[in-house]
Amino acid sequence: MLEINNLHATVDGAEILKGIDLTIRAGEVHAIMGPNGSGKSTLSYVLAGRDGYEVTEGSVTFNGKDLLEMPTEERAGEGVFLAFQYPVEIPGVPNTTFLKEAVNAVRKYRGEPELDAMEFVKHLRAKAKELGMNPEFLKRAVNAGFSGGEKKRNEMLQMAMLEPSLCLLDETDSGLDIDALKAVSEAINAMRSPERAMLVITHYQRLLTYVVPDHVHVLSKGRIVRSGGPELAQELEEKGYGESIEAA
Amino acid sequence: MAQQEILSTEPYLARFNAAKARLPGAGQSWLDELRETAAARFRDLGFPTQRHEIWKYTPLKALQGIGFTPAGEVARPASLDHVPSLLPAKAPRYRATLVGGVVRPELSSPDEELPAGATIERLAAALERDPAGLAELLGRVADDRDQPLLALNTALFEDGVVIRLGRNLVLDRPLELTLVGPLAEVPTQVHPRILIVLEEGAQATVLEHHLGFGTEPVFHNGVSEIALGPNARLTHIKVQAAPLETFHFATTHLRQERDSAYDGFTLNRGAGLSRLETRVKLVGEGADCRLNGAYLLRGRQHGDITTVVDHQVPHCTSREVVKGAIDDRGRGVFQGLIKVAPHAQKTDGRMLNKTLLLSEKAEIDTKPELEIFADDVQCAHGATAGAIDDMALFYLRSRGLDEAAARALLVESFLAETVEELGDESLRPLLLERIRDWLQVRRESLEEVAA
Structure with missing residues (x-):
């Protein structure tokens, strides 16, 4: 589904990604772990198409298409979803209004008919209920004044509504207490399917006890320095990143 | 630089001299005197120029060289069978519609619908029916002596609306006041005058909507005078959506007595050049004044929102949140002044202006100011501008x-x-x-x- 070859990227002239190779197949969950500053978030931004992140070398192919050629919104239409580490607050715009506009934009891109208001609201309420969200959240402005946990749940709600084929989860566990972590993990697990791939970016191992990945990669200084199975996450938790990075 | 010479007062004074015997209410000595004094004041003050601090950011030179015919003198061939509304089609409302500054009874709601104690009248008719009452109102709130455009309006107004609500009267529906620009084929000038008087305990909502269909330049110079008695409450929305050919100047003079509340919202998005000015006098303790608003400017539009809130007595509150989005080469101006008199202790005055600049050529001049002569007050102001x-x-x-x-x-x-x-x-x-x-x-x- 996703093929990253020798990806190099710079931000403000500084090279952050220095040759990433990664292949993710449909149905797989990959975790990328690494210390702060290793390039984890940069990778997620490059994949989602944030301005100012310049790819200087390499390629990214998504379902056979050149992902890097597409503007951000087309990537969303193609099925890429990035759950933000710091979801943006949009005061004055109700969650429902925003989600409806987003869902219909993506449906339009995919050549599907727009949902009518009733259908949409029904669908949204059902998804919110699955996530254990208070329906009041749907009326509130997008993320405005939400707690950290509420923001992350809202990301999961957006993910569920947009039905992406590739979920990029950037530090989705950061700032969550144990209950919120469990709820968010359940939401992620509920989205796992043979047609969908996930890239879970995290600093800590704790999310990976709930969302067990198929593959774990260690990112350091812009390169993947180790890859392994879920046991690698446990090892990193016990020994820290030092050894893996030195061994590279 | 002889900036003050740019706009000549002569054509306007000549118009006044030629028309004064025919203007509404002519022959009533109080009004003749009021108009004469205003004309003389306008002659002495001249049009505002950028040398006047409060007009520094809004030049009038675009009006130069255009001969504006009084709208009332130009035939209005077109008739309107439908007046656009701010409200949903079936929403209950009272309605007064002015075209080219003159009330059109066929587009206004009939008097018999109004509750007893409420009147909504043509200004020209009210001057005939109740001259003594009008003498008590006209120019009483707008009594500033340093406002040339007010003076020009007073000298030349031909019509307008007078809204009066008696004691404790609550207007059960909003009053929609629609001011349609002149339907003329030549440049026109119009000086509408609106008087709103809410006696003690009265309550109303007024929705003021400015729009137009013409493509000829219009010089709109409106003045509103609003008097709120003790405990009166007025919600006043103003949407300025005049055509780009319009020069829209309007000043709202507001006077608030004890425990009255004014909740104002101005949306300024029309006209090539506009200035919406609100001048508030808080004269009774416990009065509360809200002057919120938004501006939307694009192309080469210039939009100015200026407010002066004068806290003359203790224990009043004023609040302003004015935000705008400016695109292309649009230029916005926000000037806000909160004045606090020496004895107006416990004043609570706050003002905030924020602008979103949507293009690199968009511009905002913002000037929030406090002038405080009392020592026990809470006042704050702030301004920001930035991109998305x-x-x-x-x-x-x-x-x-x-x-x-x-x-x-x-x-x-x-x-x-x-x-x-x-x-x-x-x-x-x-x-x-x-x-x-x-x-x-x-x-x-x-x-x-x-x-």
Whole structure:
């Protein structure tokens, strides 16, 4: 589904990604772990198409298409979803209004008919209920004044509504207490399917006890320095990143 | 630089001398004197120039060289069978419609619908029916002696509306006041005068809507005088959506007595050159004044919102949240002044202006000011200007919204915060709708460019 070859990227002239190779197949969950500053978030931004992140070398192919050629919104239409580490607050715009506009934009891109208001609201309420969200959240402005946990749940709600084929989860566990972590993990697990791939970016191992990945990669200084199975996450938790990075 | 010579007062004074015997109410000595004094004051003051501190950012030179015929003298061949409304079609309302500054009874609601104790009248008719009453009102709130455009309006007004609500009368529906520009084939001038008087305990909502259909220049110089008695409450929305050929100047003079409340919201999005000025005198303790608003400017539009709130007595509050979005080469001006008199202790005055600049050539001049002569007050002001946040834009685009849609949603988000300041929640959607209209035009033009 996703093929990253020798990806190099710079931000403000500084090279952050220095040759990433990664292949993710449909149905797989990959975790990328690494210390702060290793390039984890940069990778997620490059994949989602944030301005100012310049790819200087390499390629990214998504379902056979050149992902890097597409503007951000087309990537969303193609099925890429990035759950933000710091979801943006949009005061004055109700969650429902925003989600409806987003869902219909993506449906339009995919050549599907727009949902009518009733259908949409029904669908949204059902998804919110699955996530254990208070329906009041749907009326509130997008993320405005939400707690950290509420923001992350809202990301999961957006993910569920947009039905992406590739979920990029950037530090989705950061700032969550144990209950919120469990709820968010359940939401992620509920989205796992043979047609969908996930890239879970995290600093800590704790999310990976709930969302067990198929593959774990260690990112350091812009390169993947180790890859392994879920046991690698446990090892990193016990020994820290030092050894893996030195061994590279 | 002889800037003060740019706009000559002569044609206006000549017009006054030629027409004064025919203007409404002519022959009533109090009014003749009021008009003469105003004309003389206008002659002495001249048109405002950028040398006047309060007109520093809004030049009038665009009016130069245009001969504006009084709208009342130009035939109005077109008739209107439908007047656009801010309210949904079936919403109950009272209505007064002016075309070219003159009330059109056939487009206004009949008097018999009004509750006893309320009157909504043509100014020209009220001057005939109740001259003594009008002598008590006209120029009483707008008594400033240093305002040339007020003086010009007083000298030349031909019509307008007088709204009076008696003691404790609550107007059960909003009053929609629609001012349609002159339907003329030559440049015109119009000086409408609106008087709103709410006696003790009276309550009303007034929706003022300025629009037009013409393509000829219009010099609109409106003056409103609003007097709120003790405990009176007025919600006053003003939407200025005149055609780009219009020069729209309007000053609202407001006087508030004890424990009265004014909840004002101004949406300034029309006219090539506009200045909406509000001058408030808080003369009774416990009065509360809200002057919120938004401006939407594009092309080469110039829009000025100026407010002066004069806290003359203790224990009054004033609040202003004015936000705007400016695109292309638009230019915005915000000037806000809160004055606190020496004995006006416990004054609580706050003012905030924020602007979103949507293009590199867009410009805002913002000048919030405090002039405080009392020592036990709480006053604050602030102003910011900036571009759309890149991270927010990326966030929305990552959810599938194209750039134009994402930008529109972020502008709406930015402005929605000021709409939420409006106390009457039921009126917020009509303002949001007017904001979305504007954004939709922008979205379409961006899509055209992209295509």
